Amino acid sequence: MTLLCIAAGEGLSCALRSISALQREVGRALTRRRAIWISELILDAGYSIDIALPSSRVSVEVDGPHHFAQDGTPNGSTQLKRRQLRHLGWAVVNVPYVEWYALRRDS
Numbered sequence: 001m002t003l004l005c006i007a008a009g010e011g012l013s014c015a016l017r018s019i020s021a022l023q024r025e026v027g028r029a030l031t032r033r034r035a036i037w038i039s040e041l042i043l044d045a046g047y048s049i050d051i052a053l054p055s056s057r058v059s060v061e062v063d064g065p066h067h068f069a070q071d072g073t074p075n076g077s078t079q080l081k082r083r084q085l086r087h088l089g090w091a092v093v094n095v096p097y098v099e100w101y102a103l104r105r106d107s
Helices: 021-032 076-087 097-106
Strands: 002-008 011-017 038-042 048-053 058-063 091-096
Touching: 021 048, 021 058, 021 097, 058 076, 058 097, 076 091, 091 097
Parallel strands: 058 091
Antiparallel strands: 002 011, 038 048, 048 058
């Protein structure tokens, strides 16, 4: 579990949030490359960014199996989130679980 805190008005709202093993692994890879990132950044628009690199406005979306339809294409909610993040000025980098595990296997 990860403690997630959101600036809300003048206060701070905190809650425990479960982070997938895959997302933690991607975060560790970014840390090894000395990237400064925030896990589960909540935007005013209501979206949660899996891994945000705020200085460059890059959103790293770690996409597990539930982000895809049976044919392997991103499902509707995943496509919508990507579009909305881009509209809000974020560059979106997707890390599909199949590609991540293939890279891990090759290294």
